[in-house]
Amino acid sequence: MDAGEMKPGEAAKSAKGSGGSEAAGDEAAAAGLEKVGDFGSNPGALSMYRYAPDGLPAKSPVVLVLHGCTQDAATYFEGAGWQQAADAGGFSVVAPQQEQANNVNKCFNWFQSGDVGREKGEALSVKQMVDRTVADLDADPSRVFITGLSAGGAMTASMLAAYPDVFKGGAVVAGLPHGCAASVAEAFTCMNPGVSKSAAEWGDLVREAAPDHSGARPAVSVWHGTGDTTVVPKNADESVKQWTDALGADQEADATEELQGGTTRSDYQNGDGAVVVRDYSVDGMPHGTPVKPDEGCGKAGEHFLDTICSTKHITADWGLGG
Template sequence: MDADGSGARAAGLEKVDDFGSNPGALSMYRYAPEGLPAKSPVVLVLHGCTQDAAGYFEGAGWQAAADDGKFAVVAPQQEQANNINKCFNWFQPSDTDRDKGEAQSIKQMVDKTVSDLGADPSRVFITGLSAGGAMTASMLAAYPDVFQGGAIVAGLPYGCADSTAGAFTCMNPGVSKSASEWGDLVRAADPDHSGARPKVSVWHGTGDTTVAPMNAEESVKQWTDVLGADQEADATEELEGGTTRSDYTDEGGDVVVRSYLVDGMPHGTPVKPDQGCGTAGQYFLDTICSTSHITGDWGLGG
């Protein structure tokens, strides 16, 4: 993307300045479909390493999804000054703790959008790929009062690492903990929280050699523990693209965690261009339209 943001504008995004103190020094981009009514939902989409806001917004098909579902999209962008590979710093507590660093910057983007657009603060959702997926987990842990749902794509469990070296170990081969150990990390992120928590879906390719597939299993352990489900799936369904969807329900019978495993898929976001869902390319893999399933799970389909 050009320094003036023209690449983002070409993708339908507009740069938003002055959205707060921005302690994480991120850039904010936003898309609001024409005629968007007040009290509409907001979806945050976090790009992966080496990517930018415009590339992820376009590649994963978020403009079409927003037009169809009538919601605003906020696309935070990492800058190279913060991370040489433009990864969100999901492994640094100074960037993932509540009201600190990048996490606080992203929260300020939510507040700015709710204020500017009259959006519905009770319908805010977040998703991301890879480092963006790990940052999604961090936001769900640190701000359970802000998000109604989240989708972690080729990401990692919250709290897996607190250093660069630890981050690489978490990515591959991965780190195993008990469900309660993972859950305790989330609960400690906002110990004063006692209300409802966002529902979570976990997406991963079984052929991912960048972020090992075991991270999907560990994420499911983490979020089922947090959301009051056990580790045994209550329903399993085969979808297109070699995708297996497993549902985990709480005591009330609500699906609180969903796992989508795409057989043989390497590292990336699943898309389906022939269905009008995204564009195939590096880290955008033609298997299944994850964006439509994610918005469907959130009740945001058109």
């Protein structure tokens, strides 16, 4: 079973484990990540890894990157090119890691309400990693961003919904709308063939995740390959519906542009003319994260697909380009 299959089924375990394996720690260290312990109560029993470029100044941004199923923090950090991006853009990277004691396929538990709600489970553990990094590095709490692949993308959507006061922007890669599933069976249906709701229904799920929030919400980009049979492209369409509604944009793109690798980018503006949702559709690409190794952007491999440098575009959208 691999990240492409993203099977949550036998995955979810009721008891939360603790800590990662020694081998996983070795891989993370080789990738340039350091393990950070004691970052809070950690109710989700996740592991925290972090990278800070040498000489990183105070008040620098923070980016969280969430791996896909069967992957780990180091695999995603390295495969998607986040160290190079951090060095060029001047920001730290936090890489949460799921453990097999929580989910046998190492998927973030995006389909369990106890792990995606505000102040609950894995979501709270990720939030505590942000708090620890802001304190340790004197980072800028107003410039915290999040992205993830597959199950990590679905968890990214839930983090953006549950903590709109924490994140300034997010990018959902081959993921799903927040609130699509609340059980294993529903998770499979969401992944393929997908679930349809109205834009308002999807938007309500976002608003209900942080009912007391009345301020600005983070801008969101959605990345998906049209050849994805694991998390079908319908999920990108439904995600766009969700986030345009939550962010005050309509369902018609205000601008469309053709990019590298058969990628079409569609922009959606709110009533003030700000682009709040970007939809990146990569023609024919299967399940995975788009990379471009010959441009110094990640490494091609399983679920790292040589098409376009998504990391470069994501950081540029966040104003973090090198």
